Amino acid sequence: MAETSGKVKAMTTNEVALMFGVTARYIRQLTEDGIIKGKVAGNQRKYDRDETVQAYIAHIKASASKPTSKNDAENESRRLAAEADLKETKAAIEKIKRAELEGQMHRSEDVEAVLADLIYEVKNRLMALPGRLAMDTARIKTPEEESIRINAEVKEILNSLADYRYNPEKFQRRVKARKGADEDAAEETDD
Numbered sequence: 001m002a003e004t005s006g007k008v009k010a011m012t013t014n015e016v017a018l019m020f021g022v023t024a025r026y027i028r029q030l031t032e033d034g035i036i037k038g039k040v041a042g043n044q045r046k047y048d049r050d051e052t053v054q055a056y057i058a059h060i061k062a063s064a065s066k067p068t069s070k071n072d073a074e075n076e077s078r079r080l081a082a083e084a085d086l087k088e089t090k091a092a093i094e095k096i097k098r099a100e101l102e103g104q105m106h107r108s109e110d111v112e113a114v115l116a117d118l119i120y121e122v123k124n125r126l127m128a129l130p131g132r133l134a135m136d137t138a139r140i141k142t143p144e145e146e147s148i149r150i151n152a153e154v155k156e157i158l159n160s161l162a163d164y165r166y167n168p169e170k171f172q173r174r175v176k177a178r179k180g181a182d183e184d185a186a187e188e189t190d191d
Contacts, residue, residue, distance in 0.1 A: 010039070010046030019049075020056060035059045100175060103168040110174045118164060125157045 016036075017024040030036045031045065036055040038045040099105035133153060137146045 010041070011049055011052070013038070013045055013047070016047050016052055019053075030056070030059070103172060106171050107175075107178075110171055110178075113174060114170050117170075118161075122157065122161055125160070129153055129157070 011019070013024045013027050013031075017027045020027070027036070028045075031038050036047065036052050036059075038047045038052075040046075096105060100107065129150075133150060136149055140146045140149060
């Protein structure tokens, strides 16, 4: 950019590109699109600095206020779809939580714990069986009578297992205990 006596000389394509921090090819494209004006002088195109700056600023402002491009529209569409999925997921989670609190649904860990309690109860009764039968079978004289006595005790244990019924209160206690533990943990992290 050369100046002579207060007047600015015309700028070349490369000088305009350097001034805006873009490539010369981009300046040629802007010229072809009619966004900035240049005059051919010899074998080069020359640009008036003030006019070119004003035209480029107007172009940038217009680009900023244009409706989104196809790529931006696709991104917005994906964002809206992801937002809708997130809302659906949150609604599904709340539905599951409500069903759990109402006793209509149970977490696998709660079912596992209740069943483990039942299994331990049966195991304990079976482990106590020899001690309970030792004295009784010692007094019995025949193997058939011993077999009948042992079968009776085993059947009693199996009948108690067969009589087991779903108890929603056991699950509710577990849910409340877990919720309390979750709330305590949340309070500890808040401190």
